[in-house]
Amino acid sequence: MCSYAVNKRAVVLLSGGLDSATALAMAKAQGYACYALSVSYGQRHIAELNAAKRVAQQLGAIEHRIVDVDMRAIGGSALTDDIAVPEHEADEPLESGIPVTYVPARNTIMLSVALGCAEVLGAQAIFAGVNAVDYSGYPDCRPQYISAFQTMANLATKAGVEGDTIAIETPLIDLTKADIIRQGLALGVDYGQTVSCYQANAEGKACGRCDSCRIRQAGFSEAGVDDPTQYLATDEKNT
Amino acid sequence: MCSYAVNKRAVVLLSGGLDSATALAMAKAQGYACYALSVSYGQRHIAELNAAKRVAQQLGAIEHRIVDVDMRAIGGSALTDDIAVPEHEADEPLESGIPVTYVPARNTIMLSVALGCAEVLGAQAIFAGVNAVDYSGYPDCRPQYISAFQTMANLATKAGVEGDTIAIETPLIDLTKADIIRQGLALGVDYGQTVSCYQANAEGKACGRCDSCRIRQAGFSEAGVDDPTQYLATDEKNT
Numbered sequence: 001m002c003s004y005a006v007n008k009r010a011v012v013l014l015s016g017g018l019d020s021a022t023a024l025a026m027a028k029a030q031g032y033a034c035y036a037l038s039v040s041y042g043q044r045h046i047a048e049l050n051a052a053k054r055v056a057q058q059l060g061a062i063e064h065r066i067v068d069v070d071m072r073a074i075g076g077s078a079l080t081d082d083i084a085v086p087e088h089e090a091d092e093p094l095e096s097g098i099p100v101t102y103v104p105a106r107n108t109i110m111l112s113v114a115l116g117c118a119e120v121l122g123a124q125a126i127f128a129g130v131n132a133v134d135y136s137g138y139p140d141c142r143p144q145y146i147s148a149f150q151t152m153a154n155l156a157t158k159a160g161v162e163g164d165t166i167a168i169e170t171p172l173i174d175l176t177k178a179d180i181i182r183q184g185l186a187l188g189v190d191y192g193q194t195v196s197c198y199q200a201n202a203e204g205k206a207c208g209r210c211d212s213c214r215i216r217q218a219g220f221s222e223a224g225v226d227d228p229t230q231y232l233a234t235d236e237k238n239t
Numbered sequence: 240m241c242s243y244a245v246n247k248r249a250v251v252l253l254s255g256g257l258d259s260a261t262a263l264a265m266a267k268a269q270g271y272a273c274y275a276l277s278v279s280y281g282q283r284h285i286a287e288l289n290a291a292k293r294v295a296q297q298l299g300a301i302e303h304r305i306v307d308v309d310m311r312a313i314g315g316s317a318l319t320d321d322i323a324v325p326e327h328e329a330d331e332p333l334e335s336g337i338p339v340t341y342v343p344a345r346n347t348i349m350l351s352v353a354l355g356c357a358e359v360l361g362a363q364a365i366f367a368g369v370n371a372v373d374y375s376g377y378p379d380c381r382p383q384y385i386s387a388f389q390t391m392a393n394l395a396t397k398a399g400v401e402g403d404t405i406a407i408e409t410p411l412i413d414l415t416k417a418d419i420i421r422q423g424l425a426l427g428v429d430y431g432q433t434v435s436c437y438q439a440n441a442e443g444k445a446c447g448r449c450d451s452c453r454i455r456q457a458g459f460s461e462a463g464v465d466d467p468t469q470y471l472a473t474d475e476k477n478t
Binding site: 065066067068069070071073074075103104105106107108109112113115116117119120139140142144145148149151152153154155156157158160161 | 304305306307308309310312313314342343344345346347348351352354355356358359378379381383384387388390391392393394395396397399400
């Protein structure tokens with residue numbers, strides 16, 4: 001038995017979506033005892049948090065902690081405010097630039113909460129399913145941002161003062177959605193448990209028309225894998 | 240009329256304590272329209288938030304926004320957990336090292352929330368009453384930490400992508416408590432409205448025995464100014 005492996009701990013940010021589920025599976029495959037962390041930030045639907053609970057259990061996380069951060073009080077995003085989530089036909093291109101679904105400082109806030117948890121747990125790493133390929137419009141998904149967060153985090157904590165660091169791990173950052181899906185399937189992720197849709201209904205059924213649904217659909221298609229997502233029928237209300 | 244001055248906006252982190260009240264007065268003196276922001280993080284008492292409300296009003300903030308962040312779910316501090324706040328006699332030295340009142344990642348989380356608000360408001364600056372002199376035990380009160388946060392923030396936001404930056408201003412960082420008090424009084428801060436005590440009662444009366452009270456008392460003494468703090472009588476319960 002290797003006691004080092006048993007003591008290696010990671011906080012894994014888990015949204016309930018495809019990317020963070022894969023990041024959790026990767027952290028586990030690297031031998032970390034995984035502490036799943038969801039930040040409840042005033043999402044329009046509880047479907048994401050329910051998905052995160054299922055994924056944490058399916059992938060054997062030690063715990064699933066939910067920290068409430070009222071990002072609605074910050075505002076400025078279609079995901080937390082009364083701004084409509086853009087919908088498109090399947091053959092329309094994605095919009096360029098920073099989308100209205102961008103939540104100001106969301107990744108910074110979520111990584112900061114993870115940093116606090118990692119410090120308390122004595123964790124060596126934080127895993128986040130940040131991806132720069134499909135989310136090139138989000139400033140806080142870029143590698144140079146993650147690198148700057150790491151530098152700041154090294155100075156922010158007790159661990160840093162004592163010469164230890166908490167590594168910010170973003171194993172998906174350069175992967176395409178198809179590659180993420182392939183690697184996740186190889187690690188046993190059940191993507192039928194995950195919810196990516198920006199406006200899923202309470203049961204986790206997806207709209208199939210928002211940017212997140214479209215990126216996800218294209219990923220399954222490119223990976224040549226059946227898409228296990230449950231989509232709303234066209235006559236179902238998104239409630 | 241100078242339209243630039245009218246349009247210059249700052250988010251000011253306001254805890255209700257002496258330092259952040261002074262930072263707000265300084266931001267205002269620099270011509271900023273000030274948006275006061277308190278992060279309600281599971282403080283033991285509501286006295287701090289009540290003090291912040293009074294201070295925001297007294298110093299003419301445009302608004303006072305309270306964002307809930309459940310730092311109790313992170314744990315690890317005497318300020319959010321069931322860990323006793325250390326008390327000392329007035330003539331005992333302060334303990335060295337990182338105190339148990341340190342809240343893991345607190346400044347990082349609060350600055351991150353301020354960053355989101357600043358982005359939504361189109362603010363040019365964030366003011367925080369961070370001080371490295373009296374709080375040398377806190378890793379996230381050091382100038383090198385603030386500098387690293389600035390670098391990260393420049394990469395985290397839409398503003399950063401578009402070439403603008405949101406300046407992280409910490410005008411108290413190198414000041415002694417006595418200097419902070421002198422400068423704040425010159426700018427009209429009513430320190431009787433502020434609460435610094437780590438375990439103030441619901442009315443904001445201070446214990447006089449925690450590190451924060453002792454640093455504050457010494458500051459008023461060194462500045463040669465009457466201490467307007469309301470202290471609990473020795474026979475009063477801290478409820």
